[in-house]
Amino acid sequence: MSETPKIELRNVCKSFGRKVILDNLNISIAPGESLVVIGGSGTGKSVMLKCILGLLTPESGEIYIDGEEITNQPAHVREKLLLKTGMLFQYAALFDSLTVWENVAFGLIQAHGMKRGPAKEIAIEKLALVGLAADVANRKPAELSMGMQKRVGLARAIAADPEIIFFDEPTTGLDPIMGDVIDTLIRDCTKALGATTLTISHDMEGAQKIADRIALLYKGNVVWSGPAAEINTCGNPYVEQFVHGDVDGPIKLDILKP
Numbered sequence: 001m002s003e004t005p006k007i008e009l010r011n012v013c014k015s016f017g018r019k020v021i022l023d024n025l026n027i028s029i030a031p032g033e034s035l036v037v038i039g040g041s042g043t044g045k046s047v048m049l050k051c052i053l054g055l056l057t058p059e060s061g062e063i064y065i066d067g068e069e070i071t072n073q074p075a076h077v078r079e080k081l082l083l084k085t086g087m088l089f090q091y092a093a094l095f096d097s098l099t100v101w102e103n104v105a106f107g108l109i110q111a112h113g114m115k116r117g118p119a120k121e122i123a124i125e126k127l128a129l130v131g132l133a134a135d136v137a138n139r140k141p142a143e144l145s146m147g148m149q150k151r152v153g154l155a156r157a158i159a160a161d162p163e164i165i166f167f168d169e170p171t172t173g174l175d176p177i178m179g180d181v182i183d184t185l186i187r188d189c190t191k192a193l194g195a196t197t198l199t200i201s202h203d204m205e206g207a208q209k210i211a212d213r214i215a216l217l218y219k220g221n222v223v224w225s226g227p228a229a230e231i232n233t234c235g236n237p238y239v240e241q242f243v244h245g246d247v248d249g250p251i252k253l254d255i256l257k258p
Helices: 045-053 077-083 100-104 108-109 116-129 146-158 174-193 202-209 238-245
Strands: 007-016 018-031 034-038 062-066 084-090 163-169 197-199 213-217 221-227
Touching: 007 045, 007 146, 018 034, 018 045, 018 062, 018 084, 034 045, 045 163, 045 197, 077 197, 084 146, 100 108, 100 116, 100 146, 116 146, 146 174, 163 221, 163 238, 174 197, 174 202, 197 202, 213 238, 221 238
Parallel strands: 034 197, 034 213, 084 163, 163 197
Antiparallel strands: 007 018, 007 062, 213 221
């Protein structure tokens, strides 16, 4: 008997007016697997993630976490399931009015009901895991570089030792060296937790570093999926065009011609 996927999307469809964003999308992620979904802007990556998180509701299809269908569940049931998850947002999305440790501990205090003292201890432990010293804990996000803010965001994502972690363009806005640092931290932290991860990205180098498997999304559907090590040799025309950044190929850009 095959293992129940940690996350599964079955024939998920989502449109905005006449614009079809997700078109019978099927994705399955095994427990402990790191899947990176790549694709250009407007291919449905962020909409897919928002549907999983319950921020958007698909018109049809089913989304499962640990074999439990979540799209039609009451809010309190969905919230309980989402306690298993952590999230690193595209630009870290830290709360400016809170200190660094309060940002990291936010979910522990607000969603898990932990007292501030124990939550601060865990926050400092998680900051250490992402290479930030304890003296950063009482600073405000505005005092930190973008790379440090991303590391704080990662510390927050892993604060509650989640079973599932979502990463939304984790290296956007970073220079190549800091991007590599973040990718390494993501890989090491998630492997240490044994977490299942879903990352959306257009950064090919980063995708190959953190992924067990990569899926290429185009027009709301998966046009290729396979081991990260095979992406440069798979021979898929969609993948080859995306990897090499070619204008000509099966991926058509929605650009108005003069």
